Amino acid sequence: xxxxxxxxxxxxxxxxxxxxxxxxxxxxxxxxxxxxxxxxxxxxxxxxxxxxxxxxxxxxxxxxxxxxxxxxxxxxxxxxxxxxxxxxxxxxxxxxxxxxxxxxxxxxxxxxxxxxxxxxxxxxxxxxxxxxxxxxxxxxxxxxxxxxxxxxxxxxxxxxxxxxxxxxxxxxxxxxxxxxxxxxxxxxxxxxxxxxxxxxxxxxxxxxxxxxxxxxxxxxxxxxxxxxxxxxxxxxxxxxxxxxxxxxxxxxxxxxxxxxxxxxxxxxxxxxxxxxxxxxxxxxxxxxxxxxxxxxxxxxxxxxxxxxxxxxxxxxxxxxxxxxxxxxxxxxxxxxxxxxxxxxxxxxxxxxxxxxxxxxxxxxxxxxxxxxxxxxxx
Numbered sequence: 001x002x003x004x005x006x007x008x009x010x011x012x013x014x015x016x017x018x019x020x021x022x023x024x025x026x027x028x029x030x031x032x033x034x035x036x037x038x039x040x041x042x043x044x045x046x047x048x049x050x051x052x053x054x055x056x057x058x059x060x061x062x063x064x065x066x067x068x069x070x071x072x073x074x075x076x077x078x079x080x081x082x083x084x085x086x087x088x089x090x091x092x093x094x095x096x097x098x099x100x101x102x103x104x105x106x107x108x109x110x111x112x113x114x115x116x117x118x119x120x121x122x123x124x125x126x127x128x129x130x131x132x133x134x135x136x137x138x139x140x141x142x143x144x145x146x147x148x149x150x151x152x153x154x155x156x157x158x159x160x161x162x163x164x165x166x167x168x169x170x171x172x173x174x175x176x177x178x179x180x181x182x183x184x185x186x187x188x189x190x191x192x193x194x195x196x197x198x199x200x201x202x203x204x205x206x207x208x209x210x211x212x213x214x215x216x217x218x219x220x221x222x223x224x225x226x227x228x229x230x231x232x233x234x235x236x237x238x239x240x241x242x243x244x245x246x247x248x249x250x251x252x253x254x255x256x257x258x259x260x261x262x263x264x265x266x267x268x269x270x271x272x273x274x275x276x277x278x279x280x281x282x283x284x285x286x287x288x289x290x291x292x293x294x295x296x297x298x299x300x301x302x303x304x305x306x307x308x309x310x311x312x313x314x315x316x317x318x319x320x321x322x323x324x325x326x327x328x329x330x331x332x333x334x335x336x337x338x339x340x341x342x343x344x345x346x347x348x349x350x351x352x353x354x355x356x357x358x359x360x361x362x363x364x365x366x367x368x369x370x371x372x373x374x375x376x377x378x
Contacts, residue, residue: 063100073302078213099139105204113351134167155180171197208339211298220261
């Protein structure tokens, strides 16, 4: 969402040094050193804990969600995200596990777009297309960070400045991402951004989830619901064709809960292009208000995840390109379809599609986007 404001505001945040802060023994936050980058910059990691023992770990490198520990129906707490045990894993990985993605999440055709008569060229880092901000997107930079503790939530505010023409995008862009955890087991991610020149923006979150709590399992038995009657089909390079057909009568229909694996290998051209699900769904809610976009239920563990967002679209990716070459937490290889992503967003290639909701942020405007992942059991 982009809204008008009277003047450009920049927030300067310093990295807090240390420790554990708690509120009434219920909400706590711990900050610890987590290594350093090649240039000597220090990396930190925050652990947010609520009264139920739910924990979210966030690092200021790439504003990554490192882990999300939630209970199953028997009360067993496990990490339900893919990731790494140290910062080196995130530095060296290009699969965006747990990343904050920007300036533009998803693909831009042929790494090009025009804005007010000026043509801009971006990196073609996904075949012939631009993906997730380019060679050094927001997932590869160190964000300024500061923790906070409120009566009803605990969290971290992260800020970065992307200078004019970084990765080919116009304008100095200041982005602020706020993670917060409450006692309803909801992890809220709030985005805001400001620019001094018109520029495309589409920030999103890219965690891979496996609600079984064990990445040795696939996600094919997870039951997915998407609050969407339409989707944006793609060509063979995964760029939208511009059509917005109905999902009814196709394997893209998740209006009622359906196992991810039930139709993923159907003889359907869109599934062939994506090697499975890797598409944007057009959410029913186009108002910019916070609404339910998706649910995922794992019958094995009883874990239920609800996703709410203010965005008009959601990208569902079923881990089709995972092949065991990524070695993650606890020395576990991440194999084919062992994790799924649900990325709240504007549509892919929107800078080249005037008929899609606009992604252009102007000076004196404020970009906002809220996404909530809420966990429970049944």
